[in-house]
Amino acid sequence: MRPLKLCAAxxxxxxxxxxxxAPDDAxxxxxxxxxxxxxxxxxxxxxxxxxxxxxxxEVVKGLESxxxxxxxxxxxxxxxxxxxxxxxxKKPAKIAEALEGIKVDAAxxxxxxxASGLPHGVKDVGSQLNYRADVSVEIxxxxxxxxxxxxxxxxxxxxxxxxxxxxxxxxxxNVPNAAAFRxxxxxxxxxxxxxGQAWYQxxxxxxxxxxxxxxxxxLELTFGKVDIFGFFDQNDVAGDEASQxxxxxxxxxxxxxxxxxxGVDANGFxxxxxxxxxxxxxxxxxxxxxxxxxxxxxxxxxxxDSADSPLVIAQxxxxxxLFGGQSGNYRAYAWSRRDVPQFTGTTSRRHSGFGxxxxxxxxxxxxxxxxxxxxxxxxxxxxxxxxxGTEINGSHWGRSGDAIGIGASxxxxxxxxxxxxxxxxxxxxSFESGIADFSFTPSGAEKVAEIYYRYRLSPQVEISPDFQWxxxxxxxxxxxxxxxxxxxxxxxx
Numbered sequence: 001m002r003p004l005k006l007c008a009a010x011x012x013x014x015x016x017x018x019x020x021x022a023p024d025d026a027x028x029x030x031x032x033x034x035x036x037x038x039x040x041x042x043x044x045x046x047x048x049x050x051x052x053x054x055x056x057x058e059v060v061k062g063l064e065s066x067x068x069x070x071x072x073x074x075x076x077x078x079x080x081x082x083x084x085x086x087x088x089x090k091k092p093a094k095i096a097e098a099l100e101g102i103k104v105d106a107a108x109x110x111x112x113x114x115a116s117g118l119p120h121g122v123k124d125v126g127s128q129l130n131y132r133a134d135v136s137v138e139i140x141x142x143x144x145x146x147x148x149x150x151x152x153x154x155x156x157x158x159x160x161x162x163x164x165x166x167x168x169x170x171x172x173x174n175v176p177n178a179a180a181f182r183x184x185x186x187x188x189x190x191x192x193x194x195x196g197q198a199w200y201q202x203x204x205x206x207x208x209x210x211x212x213x214x215x216x217x218x219l220e221l222t223f224g225k226v227d228i229f230g231f232f233d234q235n236d237v238a239g240d241e242a243s244q245x246x247x248x249x250x251x252x253x254x255x256x257x258x259x260x261x262x263g264v265d266a267n268g269f270x271x272x273x274x275x276x277x278x279x280x281x282x283x284x285x286x287x288x289x290x291x292x293x294x295x296x297x298x299x300x301x302x303x304x305d306s307a308d309s310p311l312v313i314a315q316x317x318x319x320x321x322l323f324g325g326q327s328g329n330y331r332a333y334a335w336s337r338r339d340v341p342q343f344t345g346t347t348s349r350r351h352s353g354f355g356x357x358x359x360x361x362x363x364x365x366x367x368x369x370x371x372x373x374x375x376x377x378x379x380x381x382x383x384x385x386x387x388x389g390t391e392i393n394g395s396h397w398g399r400s401g402d403a404i405g406i407g408a409s410x411x412x413x414x415x416x417x418x419x420x421x422x423x424x425x426x427x428x429x430s431f432e433s434g435i436a437d438f439s440f441t442p443s444g445a446e447k448v449a450e451i452y453y454r455y456r457l458s459p460q461v462e463i464s465p466d467f468q469w470x471x472x473x474x475x476x477x478x479x480x481x482x483x484x485x486x487x488x489x490x491x492x493x
Contacts, residue, residue, distance in 0.1 A: 468483070
C-alpha cells in the first residue's frame, strides 16, 4: 500500500506519470533524493533570509548614527562616506550661489615724490611718501520684476598728503598727487578708515512694463554718497590716478577737481542723486544722458547742513567707432552751483561752466585723450583748462602689460585773479623761513606736463616711475619751473 500512496501523492503533485503507473525502486530513489535536496535548499534559504534580516537591522541601526565606525557593515560605511562627500560638495556650491554676482575690488597705492625748483627761502619739503588703500563691494539685490537693483560701498584708508599741501601753499593751480589721502580731521599719525561711497542703483527697462531681455533703453536711478567722477567727466585714458596720470589736472577736469567746483567733503565724496537714460538700440555705439544733483560746500557735502545750494550737472555721452572701427567715448557736460566761496574771500551768487572729455583709440594699443573746461560765471584763480595726452601699450616693444603715458595741460589765469595779484589765494602759513612779502603779478597760464611708465611685475602688481614739469606755477611769470620726480606702486585685486 505504501508505494500506491506515494504514487498517488506524486500524481497529485504533478510528478507521477500521467498513467499513474507503478514506479520501480530506481525511480523512487531518485524522487526521494530530489526531495531531500529540496528540503536542504529550503533550510539553507531560510538561514540566508534570517542572516539578511539581521544584516539589514545592523544597516538600519548604523544609518541612524552620523558616525562612521569600523564595526559597522561595509554597506553602511560606504553609504555614509558617499553621503558625506555629497554634503561636502554641496557646501561650496551653496556658498558660491550665495556669493553669485557679488563683486569685490581691493587696491593699495603707495607714492613717493620729491620736488625741485621751489622758490628760494621756502623750506625744503624733501621727499613725501603716502599710501592709500581702497576696498569696494558691489552687491546685486533681488530684482523687482524686471527692475535690477544693486548696492555699492567703498571703504578708503590712507596717510600722507604728498606734495599737495606745500605746492598748494605756493599758489600752484595743479595737484601733483591725486592718489594722496588722509581722512579729514585725522592726525598725521592716525590711519582712519572712512566709508567713502555708499549708494543704491535701480536699472528700469523702458518702456515701463517692458521685458528686460528685449529692452534697448534703460532708466538708471542712483542715490547715496558718491564719487561724482564715477558718473561724470569719465575718461578711459586719464581717469585713474592709481595706474595712469598722477596729477589731478589730467585725472579730472581741473575746474571741477583742483578748482573745487564740485564742492566735495574733505574726503572727496558727497551726497547726490543721479538719473540716467541709456539707449542701446545701436549696441556698438550706445549713448547716455545723465543729470545729477549733489549737496555741495563745506557743510552740505558732509551732512551738516541742508542742500540749499546744490551742484547741478548734466552730461551727454556717446560711444563712436572711428579710425577704422576703433572705439572712442565723447562726453559733454555743464554745471551750475549757487553761493560759492571764492578765492577773494567773497561769495558768488552763482558759478557755472562747461566741459568736454574725450578718449579715442586710434591704432593698435594707442589711445588719445583730451579735456577742456571753461568757467562762464564766478571767480576762480584759473577759468580755462585744457589737457591733452596719450597712452601707448607696451605690446609695441614686447611688454603687452606695460604702458607709457604722456600728457600736457594748460591752466589760464583768470582776469579776476590777475587783478588781485594772487592776494587772498596764497597761504603764507607754509613759509616757515620768514618770507612775508611773497607776491607777484599773475599773467598767462600755468603749464603742466607729465610722463609715466607703468611696468607690470605680475597681473596684480605694477610700479610706475613718474615725472612732472610745472612751468610758471600759479601763473607767476617770475617763478622757476618746478620738477617733481615720483615712483608709484599699485597692488590691485
